[in-house]
Amino acid sequence: MEQKELQKLVEEISLFFFGLPFLHEARFNFRLRTTGGRYLLKSHDLEFNWRHYETFGIDELIGIIKHELCHYHLHLQGKGYKHQDADFKQLLAQVGGLRYCQVNEEARNKTLSTHCYCCIQCGLVYNRKRKINLKRYVCGKCRGRLKKII
Incomplete structure (x- = not known):
């Protein structure tokens, strides 16, 4: 999957599950090791772990995208976007996103x-x-x- 395909996938998931457009950049960050993805507060961009997608497939990536889009949309709306916030937990359950991603043993073994x-x-x-x-x-x-x- 290329960066353009990832961008298109994130935009489609945002419109279908959240009913809101994704107006920023989604990209793979090849330096991520222990997390599936992250939402950048200052730029509002989303970064995803390439190795995680490569290891666990498209279904896991879609769950991670939903998780990061929950952070994205709640932050832009001024609601609770952090993991412990009720707004975040409720929206994550509503769209069926992943609370935790699978553990990538290969990345974990490198940090031992x-x-x-x-x-x-x-x-x-x-x-x-x-x-x-x-x-x-x-x-x-x-x-x-x-x-x-x-």
């Missing part, structure tokens, strides 16, 4: 720890996303020295 440390004395294992200074940090359990495993 890449550095693994082990205490020399007690053997406790620490998994971290960021590298730590072994001269500065010690084991939180026994105050022993740490050693990098991976």
Whole structure:
């Protein structure tokens, strides 16, 4: 699916389910990893996760589009557009949008720890996303020295 097709799909869904036109830009954001889409408050544009569409298909994308259009239309009307607002929950249920999108395991695995440390004395294992200074940090359990495993 190209950007033009996505724009057309969002405009059609907006008119059919909400009865209101979508007057801004809809696009794929290839840097999104953990979310299906997002509504940009300042520009009123919508961004969608390409990998999510590629993995789960058009039905999941339509649910995400409905979710983001709820944010869009409620914000422009001056109503409660946030997830916890009653207006948002009511409109989302009315149009049949997704409250949560499916979890993309591929994106989740990339954010898991890449550095693994082990205490020399007690053997406790620490998994971290960021590298730590072994001269500065010690084991939180026994105050022993740490050693990098991976």
